[in-house]
Amino acid sequence: MSVGEQAQFGVNGVQQRRDWPCLTLDESRSVLRFFHNMPSAQSVAWHSMRPFSALGRVRLEGQGECLLKRHHVTLRSVKWLEEEHAFINHLAGQGAAVCPPLVLPDGHTALTVGDWTYEAFLPARGADVYQNVMSWQPYFSVRQAYGAGVALGRLHLAAAGFKAPARGGAEVVPLLSGLRVVAQPELVPAVQHWVARQPRLRSALAHRNWVGDVEAMLLPFHQRLQPLLPHIVPAWGHGDWHGSNLFWAGDDVSSVLDFGMADRTCASFDLAVALERAVVDWLALPASGVVAWEQVAALLEGYQSVRPLSAGECAQVVAFLPLVHVEFALSEVGYFAGLVHDQASAEVAYTDYLLGHGRWFACGEGKELLARLPALLRQTASQQGAE
Structure with missing residues (x-):
């Protein structure tokens, strides 16, 4: 196995240090025995470079x-994964192109062995053309940005009937794209309460003036969002929409x-996540020219070709865009400092991600993106109406 296959995507690109060890053949055999009628594992053919977990493609005996x-x-x-799996199964029932989890004989779709929780899936249809591409990088083409927008619009239509509450209930589930904090009328008290319930994160922030940083860098954006909050229509979303979480047939x-970051948010928030993840080349900063402007328009046009946005949703997309990263970025701080x-x-998660993304949206090209986005949303909607 090559060094590249063992490496991991880190906060600044590919790194040799992995947060979690790769799956082994013996481990895969042991875990897959729990699944119904599953052939024995023959080899672990590939290891994902994605962080936060260990994912492998396992070849099975026979075929x-x-x-x-x-x-x-x-x-x-298991509980948190099965909340995610219930959403996937709902989407599958609506005809969405997703991969439902494999089921254990007792009906569960995840299991715990020691310090680990496992889930398994059959392979997805299509080509994994973004396998070696990090999130926060644009699509390969304008056509694929359009295709991604179409697929997200279809997913949101399929998700509309899924009424499960937010993941975890009263528990705080780490590493989600959530609205537990950002959707509250008062941002700073909401963040303080949320942080206080997470010992690792609380410890990681203890030496920082993080409340002052949030007030200075993020509160002005939240004040623009505040009047729009009563009009949000809650709905589940994907939470991490970018090219490498999609398989492709051409464009x-x-x-x-x-769906690891999925939660009950709203369609406008999830669309803003899709923009934040894939139309700004964050890893190229501090260079200029990091917005893929044609892809912004293409993704929005594709989305609105199947799910037109209301005027209120358009305003929400703009207001959410500089804030969609807040809960995940803070969660990353606790993860890196306290767990690994x-x-x-x-x-990097605190300075460059949490605060740096907010700083970028406050000036220069980021401010320009927020200023131009309302017109792009109207333009892509009118193009659909003219067809």
Whole structure:
């Protein structure tokens, strides 16, 4: 196995240090025995470079493959994974191109073994053309940006009937794209309460003037969002929409993958996540020219070709865009500092991600994106009405 296959995507690109060990053949055999009528594992053919868990493509005896994913129990419990799986199964029932989880004989779709929680899936349809591309990088083409927008619009239509509450109930589930904080009328008290319930995050922030940083860098954006909050229509979303979480047939999306950050948010928030993840080349900063303007328009046009946005939703997309990262960025700080003991990455998550993204939207090209986005939303909607 090459070094590249063992490496991991980190906060600044590819790194050799992995947060979690790769799946082993013995481990895969042991876990897959729990699943109904599952052939024995023959080899682990590929290891994902994605962080936060360990994912491998396992070749099975005779023929066929499956994907096996391992999480630390503090990041994903069986209960939390099965909330995600219920959403995937709902989407599958609506005809969405997703991969339902494999089912255990007792009806569960995840299991805990020691310090680990496991889930398994059959392979997705299509080509994994973004396998070696990090999130926060644009699509390969304007056509694929359009295709991604179409697929997200279809997913939101399919998700509309799923009425489950937010993940975790009263518990705080780490590493989600959520609205527990951002959707509250008062941002700072909401963040303080949320942080106080997470010991790792609370400890990681103890030496920082983080409340002052939030007030200075993020509160002005939240004040613009405040009047729009009463008009949000709650709905589940994907939470991490970018090219490498999609499989492709040419320029069209053939399968949607990795609902690990999914939660009950709203369609406008999830569309803003899709913009934040894939039309700004964050890893190229501090260079200029990092917005893929044609892809912004293409993604919005594709989305509105199947799910036109209301005027209120358009305003929400703009207001959410500089804030969609807040809960995940803070969660990353606690993860890096308190669980995997990577202080350098925790510093990047706080300084460059949480605050840096807010700073970028406050001036220069980021401010221009927020200023131009309302017109782009209207333009892409009118183009659909003219067809």
